[in-house]
Amino acid sequence: MKEDYYKILGVGKGASASEIKKAYRKMAIKYHPDKNPGDSAAEERFKEAAEAYDVLSNPDKKAKYDQFGHQAFQNGGAGFGGGMNMDDIFSQFGDIFGGAFGGFGGFGGSQGRRVVKGSNLRVRVNLSLEEICNGVDKKIKVKRKVLAPGATFSTCSQCNGAGQVTRVTNTILGRMQTSTTCPKCSGSGQQIDNRPSGSDANGMITKEETVKIPIPAGVIDDMQLKVTGKGNEAPGNGISGDLLVVINEVPHDKLQREGDNLHYELYVSIPDAVLGSSKELETVSGKVRIKIEPGMQSGKILRLRGKGVPNINGYGSGDLLVHVNVWTPKTLDKKQKQFFESMKENEHFDPKPENSDKSFFDRVKDMFS
Numbered sequence: 001m002k003e004d005y006y007k008i009l010g011v012g013k014g015a016s017a018s019e020i021k022k023a024y025r026k027m028a029i030k031y032h033p034d035k036n037p038g039d040s041a042a043e044e045r046f047k048e049a050a051e052a053y054d055v056l057s058n059p060d061k062k063a064k065y066d067q068f069g070h071q072a073f074q075n076g077g078a079g080f081g082g083g084m085n086m087d088d089i090f091s092q093f094g095d096i097f098g099g100a101f102g103g104f105g106g107f108g109g110s111q112g113r114r115v116v117k118g119s120n121l122r123v124r125v126n127l128s129l130e131e132i133c134n135g136v137d138k139k140i141k142v143k144r145k146v147l148a149p150g151a152t153f154s155t156c157s158q159c160n161g162a163g164q165v166t167r168v169t170n171t172i173l174g175r176m177q178t179s180t181t182c183p184k185c186s187g188s189g190q191q192i193d194n195r196p197s198g199s200d201a202n203g204m205i206t207k208e209e210t211v212k213i214p215i216p217a218g219v220i221d222d223m224q225l226k227v228t229g230k231g232n233e234a235p236g237n238g239i240s241g242d243l244l245v246v247i248n249e250v251p252h253d254k255l256q257r258e259g260d261n262l263h264y265e266l267y268v269s270i271p272d273a274v275l276g277s278s279k280e281l282e283t284v285s286g287k288v289r290i291k292i293e294p295g296m297q298s299g300k301i302l303r304l305r306g307k308g309v310p311n312i313n314g315y316g317s318g319d320l321l322v323h324v325n326v327w328t329p330k331t332l333d334k335k336q337k338q339f340f341e342s343m344k345e346n347e348h349f350d351p352k353p354e355n356s357d358k359s360f361f362d363r364v365k366d367m368f369s
Contacts, residue, residue, distance in 0.1 A: 003048065006056070008027070010053065011056075020053065021053075031046040032242050072312070116187055116235065117241055118145065119145075119232055120243070121142060121230070121244070124245075124248050125247060126248045127219070127248065129262075130248070135217035135218075135310075143208050144206070144207060145206060146232075147204060147205075147207045148196040150191070153192055153237075155189065156184055156191045159182035161189040162182070162189060165179070190237065203235055204233065213225070216312065218260070220308040221248065222246045224246050224249070225245040226241040226245070230242065255320075259309075260311050261309070262309065263321050263323060264283075264322050265325060268327065284309075288304065296324055298326035301324070302322040306319065307320035
């Protein structure tokens with residue numbers, strides 16, 4: 001089980017952005033590979049700290065994490081997953097460390113060259129309420145950029161494989177040195193030698209691929225999952241981007257979702273409400289039969305525990321709230337009208353609400369309890 005991001009950085013949930021940044025810098029310097037050569041445990045802690053900071057420093061990701069925990073970032077992790085290496089961490093968060101460790105140049109023999117990552121792809125997947133409640137594996141076709149067979153690369157002639165070019169300029173303050181990404185190889189340190197026919201300038205072609213996406217039960221509308229390495233490939237020795245999967249919840253024709261709870265509007269006739277009855281309901285987990293007690297009042301809410309949506313964090317399932325509505329006929333024949341006319345003066349038909357007959361506001365309060 002993954003460790004809590006707040007615990008990794010040693011901060012509380014109420015920590016400010018500056019406190020989170022300070023805590024990450026402290027952790028990253030402590031476990032930096034240059035200070036712990038050959039220590040795989042330190043390297044793992046360094047990566048964990050970077051992943052925690054990636055989430056907690058982003059307001060949107062932090063809000064999702066606070067609400068749903070690690071489950072909010074299924075299938076590849078919150079930010080790095082299995083495809084992020086040291087160069088990616090340095091290129092994304094290197095500015096936090098200022099001049100520490102020389103800007104990370106020379107780590108792992110990279111000599112400042114950053115690893116180029118292919119661009120991410122984004123798809124939207126429609127899910128029915130039944131699929132959300134039960135979890136599902138979706139197979140979708142994705143068109144992604146891949147390296148053309150036969151494409152070869154050599155060391156970039158402009159940056160000599162460093163991925164950066166250095167310029168020295170004279171100013172009134174003295175000589176200033178600046179490093180920028182190599183414009184010829186875009187930082188990869190490589191240039192294409194052999195470009196196969198039909199490929200683009202980077203030796204890439206478009207290929208359609210079927211990708212299997214395991215979707216856990218309990219996902220919510222607009223939640224974003226990540227399939228690591230299924231985005232566009234990168235030229236040369238770069239790493240592939242990710243496939244970002246956005247959940248689109250298709251509305252159900254009878255059930256309305258509210259968090260982990262489901263709502264169902266049940267209409268019963270006046271005779272059923274007066275005499276009592278039983279009704280069969282179709283739920284996301286199969287059919288259930290509920291009992292309508294004699295004298296059931298319109299507006300009554302019946303709670304079927306555990307018949308709602310599974311919690312994304314594994315904390316059981318929500319409830320199915322059945323809202324009972326007594327249906328009043330709009331047209332009556334002569335005999336039916338005579339019956340109800342005769343009941344007007346009958347004291348049994350006079351409203352006599354009891355303490356157990358909750359008001360509308362009490363029922364709303366119960367729904368959120």
